[in-house]
Amino acid sequence: MKTLIKNVHVLTMDEHRQEYKNGYLLIEDERIIAVGAMPESLPAAEKVIDGAGGILLPGFVNTHTHCGMIPFRSLGDDVPDRLRRFLFPLENAYMTKDLVKASSAYAIAEMLLSGVTSFCDMYYFEDEVAEVCHAMQVRAVVGETIIDMPTCDSPNTQASLAYCEKLLQKWQQHPLIKPAIAPHAPNTNKIADLQAIVALSQKYQAPITMHVAEMDYEMTEFAEKYQQTPLAFLADLGYLDCEFILAHGIHLTQADIELLAAAKGQVSVAHCIAANTKSAKGVAPVKELVAQGITVGLGTDGPSSGNTLDLFTQMRMVVNFHKTKNHDRALFPAKEIVAMATTNGAKALGFKDVGSLEVGKKADLVLVETQSVNMFPIYDAYSALVYSANASNVAAVWVNGQQLVKNKELVHENLTDLRATLYQKMDKFVAAARQQ
Amino acid sequence: MKTLIKNVHVLTMDEHRQEYKNGYLLIEDERIIAVGAMPESLPAAEKVIDGAGGILLPGFVNTHTHCGMIPFRSLGDDVPDRLRRFLFPLENAYMTKDLVKASSAYAIAEMLLSGVTSFCDMYYFEDEVAEVCHAMQVRAVVGETIIDMPTCDSPNTQASLAYCEKLLQKWQQHPLIKPAIAPHAPNTNKIADLQAIVALSQKYQAPITMHVAEMDYEMTEFAEKYQQTPLAFLADLGYLDCEFILAHGIHLTQADIELLAAAKGQVSVAHCIAANTKSAKGVAPVKELVAQGITVGLGTDGPSSGNTLDLFTQMRMVVNFHKTKNHDRALFPAKEIVAMATTNGAKALGFKDVGSLEVGKKADLVLVETQSVNMFPIYDAYSALVYSANASNVAAVWVNGQQLVKNKELVHENLTDLRATLYQKMDKFVAAARQQ
Numbered sequence: 001m002k003t004l005i006k007n008v009h010v011l012t013m014d015e016h017r018q019e020y021k022n023g024y025l026l027i028e029d030e031r032i033i034a035v036g037a038m039p040e041s042l043p044a045a046e047k048v049i050d051g052a053g054g055i056l057l058p059g060f061v062n063t064h065t066h067c068g069m070i071p072f073r074s075l076g077d078d079v080p081d082r083l084r085r086f087l088f089p090l091e092n093a094y095m096t097k098d099l100v101k102a103s104s105a106y107a108i109a110e111m112l113l114s115g116v117t118s119f120c121d122m123y124y125f126e127d128e129v130a131e132v133c134h135a136m137q138v139r140a141v142v143g144e145t146i147i148d149m150p151t152c153d154s155p156n157t158q159a160s161l162a163y164c165e166k167l168l169q170k171w172q173q174h175p176l177i178k179p180a181i182a183p184h185a186p187n188t189n190k191i192a193d194l195q196a197i198v199a200l201s202q203k204y205q206a207p208i209t210m211h212v213a214e215m216d217y218e219m220t221e222f223a224e225k226y227q228q229t230p231l232a233f234l235a236d237l238g239y240l241d242c243e244f245i246l247a248h249g250i251h252l253t254q255a256d257i258e259l260l261a262a263a264k265g266q267v268s269v270a271h272c273i274a275a276n277t278k279s280a281k282g283v284a285p286v287k288e289l290v291a292q293g294i295t296v297g298l299g300t301d302g303p304s305s306g307n308t309l310d311l312f313t314q315m316r317m318v319v320n321f322h323k324t325k326n327h328d329r330a331l332f333p334a335k336e337i338v339a340m341a342t343t344n345g346a347k348a349l350g351f352k353d354v355g356s357l358e359v360g361k362k363a364d365l366v367l368v369e370t371q372s373v374n375m376f377p378i379y380d381a382y383s384a385l386v387y388s389a390n391a392s393n394v395a396a397v398w399v400n401g402q403q404l405v406k407n408k409e410l411v412h413e414n415l416t417d418l419r420a421t422l423y424q425k426m427d428k429f430v431a432a433a434r435q436q
Numbered sequence: 437m438k439t440l441i442k443n444v445h446v447l448t449m450d451e452h453r454q455e456y457k458n459g460y461l462l463i464e465d466e467r468i469i470a471v472g473a474m475p476e477s478l479p480a481a482e483k484v485i486d487g488a489g490g491i492l493l494p495g496f497v498n499t500h501t502h503c504g505m506i507p508f509r510s511l512g513d514d515v516p517d518r519l520r521r522f523l524f525p526l527e528n529a530y531m532t533k534d535l536v537k538a539s540s541a542y543a544i545a546e547m548l549l550s551g552v553t554s555f556c557d558m559y560y561f562e563d564e565v566a567e568v569c570h571a572m573q574v575r576a577v578v579g580e581t582i583i584d585m586p587t588c589d590s591p592n593t594q595a596s597l598a599y600c601e602k603l604l605q606k607w608q609q610h611p612l613i614k615p616a617i618a619p620h621a622p623n624t625n626k627i628a629d630l631q632a633i634v635a636l637s638q639k640y641q642a643p644i645t646m647h648v649a650e651m652d653y654e655m656t657e658f659a660e661k662y663q664q665t666p667l668a669f670l671a672d673l674g675y676l677d678c679e680f681i682l683a684h685g686i687h688l689t690q691a692d693i694e695l696l697a698a699a700k701g702q703v704s705v706a707h708c709i710a711a712n713t714k715s716a717k718g719v720a721p722v723k724e725l726v727a728q729g730i731t732v733g734l735g736t737d738g739p740s741s742g743n744t745l746d747l748f749t750q751m752r753m754v755v756n757f758h759k760t761k762n763h764d765r766a767l768f769p770a771k772e773i774v775a776m777a778t779t780n781g782a783k784a785l786g787f788k789d790v791g792s793l794e795v796g797k798k799a800d801l802v803l804v805e806t807q808s809v810n811m812f813p814i815y816d817a818y819s820a821l822v823y824s825a826n827a828s829n830v831a832a833v834w835v836n837g838q839q840l841v842k843n844k845e846l847v848h849e850n851l852t853d854l855r856a857t858l859y860q861k862m863d864k865f866v867a868a869a870r871q872q
Contacts, residue, residue: 070812070813071813073812073813073824074813074814074815074816074819074820074823074824075815075816076815077769077770077816077819077822077823078765078766078768078769078770078819079765079766080765080766106809106812109809110809110810113809274752274756277756277757277759277760278755278756278759278765278823279759279765280759280760280762280763280764280765280767281760282760283760307819307823307824308810308823308824308826309810310810313752316710316749316753317752317753317756319714320710320713320714320753320757321713321756321757321760323713323714323715323716324712324713324716324717324718324719324757326716327716328716329514329515329516329714329715329716330514330515330516331716332514333513333514334513334514372828373542373545373546373549373851373855374546374744374745374746374827376506376509376542376855376858376859377506377507377509377510377859377862377866378510379510379511379512379869379870380510380511380513383510383513383514383743384510386513387510387513387714387743387744388509388510388743388744390744390826390827390828391810391826391828392808392826392827392828415809419809419812422812423812423813426813430813433815434815
């Protein structure tokens with residue numbers, strides 16, 4: 001089965017950032033088999049899509065989110081310490097397997113509609129999340145949270161670790177899904193559990209994803225207790241010898257960055273600018289990370305913290321915050337920001353077969369239309385994506401060669417049904433949330 | 437002629453921020469004649485619109501833009517000193533009356549589609565801009581730029597001032613349009629011209645709008661030449677005795693803020709966060725301005741500087757930048773941000789008849805749908821507007837009682853035609869821009 005996409009401005013995001021202003025791309029089964037400038041005679045294909053001058057690029061990669069948390073969106077946005085005031089109590093009392101499942105389906109639908117083709121999730125009941133990913137045919141890292149308190153899916157960390165090991169065993173051979181271990185944060189786990197997590201990662205060659213250097217009190221606590229940064233502490237435990245996706249990293253020091261640069265494992269940072277600045281936590285040292293060659297992808301964080309799950313919001317925030325922080329308009333031109341949101345994100349999650357539009361790669365791609373009022377004129381397609389576009393400009397999306405969004409709608413799901421199901425599963429949660 | 441809008445979550449943005457979660461609003465001719473909770477029996481009306489649970493609020497007010505600059509969008513976004521490298525040369529050589537007209541029609545269409553019902557424009561050929569506003573029936577302040585160099589519409593400032601005086605005479609009685617004088621900046625005008633502008637403002641009771649304290653070199657130049665800030669300099673010339681809409685104000689000092697607070701005239705600040713931070717210029721002291729009771733509205737700046745013309749982008753940027761700058765998550769809760777984008781903006785532009793949904797006010801309003809994937813769940817409608825929504829959620833718009841957007845499309849214009857006309861008028865400009 002071949003699909004031809006023609007009349008598109010192709011941003012390959014390959015190593016040379018090759019573009020084809022009037023280009024085409026050919027998919028066979030799950031792979032890209034041709035890409036280039038429009039030839040005089042186009043190859044034959046069962047399905048032909050006219051991109052009408054839209055921008056075709058690799059799918060966006062959301063390197064940090066919590067799909068189960070749609071029920072929290074717009075709750076207590078401007079309230080300090082909502083983690084302890086809203087999140088933990090509501091999660092522990094009202095988050096069920098069915099609610100995580102319904103929320104994840106909704107979140108994945110939302111991501112697909114905004115051009116996100118793969119993501120890294122961190123939450124509870126991750127076996128359910130993996131099942132939803134499998135059913136919806138998206139690419140994902142699914143990380144089961146380990147935290148030193150009773151949670152909605154486990155009475156203690158022993159149970160969490162056992163749940164997680166089963167997750168790793170069950171999903172490790174899946175073509176689209178990478179199971180992972182997700183210790184919540186350095187300051188919310190016991191040392192023994194943090195050690196057990198490294199052992200688990202090594203046993204299954206599974207990635208670890210974790211909130212690190214996110215909180216100012218986390219930094220203070222480690223300075224006082226261990227005279228170390230959380231990152232240095234984790235490095236001593238062997239985290240940097242693993243595949244390690246570090247989320248936030250707001251308070252990483254220069255010494256931390258050097259540790260990351262010297263890591264033996266495949267280490268990357270999920271930069272969540274919109275969530276980090278909405279909560280007034282600060283701006284991660286991305287210029288310094290990139291200068292040391294560390295892979296930085298973009299993350300939305302959960303719908304509770306970041307509200308939207310699209311990477312357009314993130315791209316615009318990243319560029320404005322880092323230019324301003326560094327007093328340098330020329331820093332991070334749009335092309336580099338699009339790279340962070342696509343090819344660097346894929347690298348961050350260890351998805352080696354995607355992240356650029358090249359022959360032989362798996363076909364994870366997004367078509368952004370340029371007919372809407374905000375998308376004219378376009379001198380520079382990267383600029384248009386970063387500074388002008390929003391999620392509603394996403395016209396079509398393919399994951400692993402399968403078209404999942406067409407004419408701005410889901411191909412296989414009905415959004416109204418997904419919402420109705422989620423709404424029904426949310427009733428007790430909502431009643432409690434309104435009381436908080 | 438009466439229009440009834442029912443089944444809406446009404447955010448009146450009145451002094452008490454009254455909300456009606458299940459509400460209605462009734463328009464007769466250009467005014468709101470009823471608003472409140474859904475009654476058992478609804479009033480009769482020729483036209484009935486079911487808002488389907490959407491959010492109804494006062495139209496967004498864009499307090500600073502340059503409608504004529506659509507042709508520049510996505511050109512040289514990440515290049516330092518683009519004002520002198522791209523803007524001035526291209527404007528002087530290729531900006532024509534017809535191009536300003538076509539660009540303004542397109543920009544107004546874009547604003548309407550994103551819920552902007554009134555704005556403050558500053559550019560050249562403003563008589564054309566006013567004609568377009570009149571034809572498209574939007575509310576606007578139209579300010580003719582005065583700058584100490586030959587421009588696309590005037591060989592010198594004498595000619596600009598004469599053009600501007602004609603503009604003031606012609607439009608001063610218009611129900612929707614307020615003509616204004618727009619000196620470019622303190623450092624790009626001669627003192628004699630700056631004095632003539634105050635005299636003109638006083639003669640016609642016309643507002644002045646101006647870029648102030650935007651550039652670091654502007655601050656240095658005034659410190660060296662006058663041992664004053666630009667704002668103190670303007671205060672001495674009488675600007676703060678006029679109706680004065682100050683754009684940017686990034687480098688306003690505490691002493692400047694006190695001068696603004698003590699002003700005899702109606703003084704306001706147009707805060708353009710997305711443009712200011714994209715260009716790495718900095719973050720205006722909005723917390724301090726608001727603390728002194730100064731009216732702060734939001735502005736997109738021109739499509740060249742800010743790229744998008746909607747206030748959703750601005751609201752999200754404002755809240756994230758100011759929370760982070762002040763290390764305070766609770767600062768500027770969503771309700772205050774929505775107020776800046778609507779009622780405070782209307783106050784900033786001196787449009788006393790609009791800015792809130794109250795009986796007797798002119799009907800400038802916007803309906804934001806909540807069916808799209810990003811708009812669920814909603815515990816707090818203000819939060820949903822600030823943190824979740826984007827321009828594509830705007831379903832319907834009324835200005836002065838007239839519906840101008842319906843089902844996300846323009847009622848009286850065809851967007852394809854507006855784009856085609858603009859594209860045709862842009863040919864020489866584009867050819868030259870591609871050479872820069």
